[in-house]
Amino acid sequence: MERYNYGMVGLGVMGRNLLYNIADNGFSIAGFDLDEEKVKELEEGATSTMKVKGIGSLEDFVAALESPRKIILMVPAGKPVDAVLENITPLLSKGDIVIDAGNSYFEDTNRRVADLGSKNLHFMGMGVSGGEKGARTGPSIMPGGDLEAFNLLQPMLEAIAAKVDNEACTAYMGKGSAGNYVKMVHNGIEYAIMQLISEAYDLLKRGAKLNNDQLYEVFREWNNGEMNSFLIEITRDIFQQKDTFTDQYLIDQILDKAGAKGTGKWTSEQAMEIGVSIPTIDIAVTSRILSAYKEERVQASQLYPKAEIATPENTDQFIKEVGDALYLATLISYAQGLALLVKASEEYKFEIPLKDVVKIWRGGCIIRSVLLEKFYTAYTKDPNLSNILLDADIAAIVKEKIGSLRKTAAFAVSSGVSGLGLQTALGYFDAYTTEYLPINLIQAQRDYFGAHTYQRLDREGVFHTSWQSVNQ
Numbered sequence: 001m002e003r004y005n006y007g008m009v010g011l012g013v014m015g016r017n018l019l020y021n022i023a024d025n026g027f028s029i030a031g032f033d034l035d036e037e038k039v040k041e042l043e044e045g046a047t048s049t050m051k052v053k054g055i056g057s058l059e060d061f062v063a064a065l066e067s068p069r070k071i072i073l074m075v076p077a078g079k080p081v082d083a084v085l086e087n088i089t090p091l092l093s094k095g096d097i098v099i100d101a102g103n104s105y106f107e108d109t110n111r112r113v114a115d116l117g118s119k120n121l122h123f124m125g126m127g128v129s130g131g132e133k134g135a136r137t138g139p140s141i142m143p144g145g146d147l148e149a150f151n152l153l154q155p156m157l158e159a160i161a162a163k164v165d166n167e168a169c170t171a172y173m174g175k176g177s178a179g180n181y182v183k184m185v186h187n188g189i190e191y192a193i194m195q196l197i198s199e200a201y202d203l204l205k206r207g208a209k210l211n212n213d214q215l216y217e218v219f220r221e222w223n224n225g226e227m228n229s230f231l232i233e234i235t236r237d238i239f240q241q242k243d244t245f246t247d248q249y250l251i252d253q254i255l256d257k258a259g260a261k262g263t264g265k266w267t268s269e270q271a272m273e274i275g276v277s278i279p280t281i282d283i284a285v286t287s288r289i290l291s292a293y294k295e296e297r298v299q300a301s302q303l304y305p306k307a308e309i310a311t312p313e314n315t316d317q318f319i320k321e322v323g324d325a326l327y328l329a330t331l332i333s334y335a336q337g338l339a340l341l342v343k344a345s346e347e348y349k350f351e352i353p354l355k356d357v358v359k360i361w362r363g364g365c366i367i368r369s370v371l372l373e374k375f376y377t378a379y380t381k382d383p384n385l386s387n388i389l390l391d392a393d394i395a396a397i398v399k400e401k402i403g404s405l406r407k408t409a410a411f412a413v414s415s416g417v418s419g420l421g422l423q424t425a426l427g428y429f430d431a432y433t434t435e436y437l438p439i440n441l442i443q444a445q446r447d448y449f450g451a452h453t454y455q456r457l458d459r460e461g462v463f464h465t466s467w468q469s470v471n472q
């Protein structure tokens with residue numbers, strides 16, 4: 001009986017595309033799905049050079065895999081993963097490897113690693129980014145966990161991943177559930193950048209009064225320069241997409257309510273949990289929540305009508321400033337996400353190689369951008385950099401753009417355009433770069449009403465004062 005190198009459970013678009021990518025690279029692979037149609041369609045969609053087999057019975061699927069079995073799961077995070085594991089683990093043998101390639105919560109992965117480990121099976125969490133197209137042509141792949149299991153997978157992962165300068169966009173992300181954690185933070189940064197781009201769009205549309213053709217030109221120019229990135233590129237294209245129901249541009253027909261599947265929220269929760277400040281990511285998460293209050297927003301906009309937004313005096317200069325502000329706020333969002341990874345690596349003993357994280361994000365993933373090249377240089381100089389803003393070359397970029405971020409954020413404030421992402425990026429930068437924050441006052445207040453104590457600048461120790469109320 002023919003045995004296959006790999007197995008894929010879950011033949012939705014992502015699973016099927018990843019499977020074809022693996023097969024394209026010379027590995028034989030069997031696919032399983034509960035949906036018989038998907039199993040049938042698998043071989044129909046394969047090319048003649050691929051060694052691909054759709055199998056509708058889980059027993060037959062497991063039996064068709066070479067040992068140790070290497071089974072990739074591409075099923076929705078949460079209960080579906082547990083359901084697959086419950087059914088498949090009794091069929092597996094010692095040393096087999098199960099790789100969860102979905103956006104699973106890292107704590108779930110920890111639980112599954114322990115559970116399968118007790119049965120002498122390997123379980124790995126592996127982030128995959130790049131959407132449907134990326135899965136098919138080359139995603140960024142973030143595996144973590146058991147090193148021995150990773151070594152077995154490495155040649156295949158390097159073959160199917162996106163390439164930048166001939167280097168594969170995949171690397172070992174660390175111990176335990178590091179792969180899921182890194183992917184979660186990737187998504188948190190993705191939320192922040194998307195929020196920032198939407199604010200830049202709003203300012204250009206309602207401030208500079210640009211139409212979709214002009215917006216296309218601006219984003220085209222941005223994407224041809226230092227702002228080159230996947231998200232800027234697709235935004236450029238979005239402004240040219242015509243609607244099929246009307247002859248209008250599609251963007252103007254889309255309801256302004258954003259969905260979310262949870263990875264952004266998890267990033268924010270995690271940052272709070274382990275004490276890392278990531279306000280631009282937090283704001284991006286909460287802005288999606290706020291967007292859902294559509295009916296209330298309509299009501300409030302009638303109660304608080306806004307004056308016409310004044311057009312900036314020099315449109316070209318305004319566009320340049322918005323571009324620089326977006327660039328810098330994006331940089332600051334990456335800084336926040338990377339700082340979270342630094343802390344999480346310590347906290348959970350992941351041993352995440354930050355240099356490799358930014359290296360493999362340079363291609364294939366949703367947050368890929370040429371800016372990551374500069375981070376890669378920074379981490380090559382100092383792999384233990386606690387915050388990317390502390391690198392001298394990054395500081396030079398920040399100093400050049402900070403004036404534009406201030407002006408753009410100020411324009412948003414004075415014109416009543418919500419610019420929460422831009423403003424929090426600026427606020428984070430201002431707080432992070434301030435030697436003495438006004439938090440001395442918060443400590444005094446805490447000690448005043450709750451005897452919570454405070455530390456002093458001039459001597460060691462913990463102090464409490466009997467604060468005197470001054471009755472005037």
Ligand code: 6PG
Nearest residue numbers: 129130131187260261262263366
């Ligand atoms: C990726 C994406 C992918 C997915 C997000 C969308 O890296 O390929 O991040 O994982 O599109 O989960 O997340 P929301 O639905 O929460 O926006």
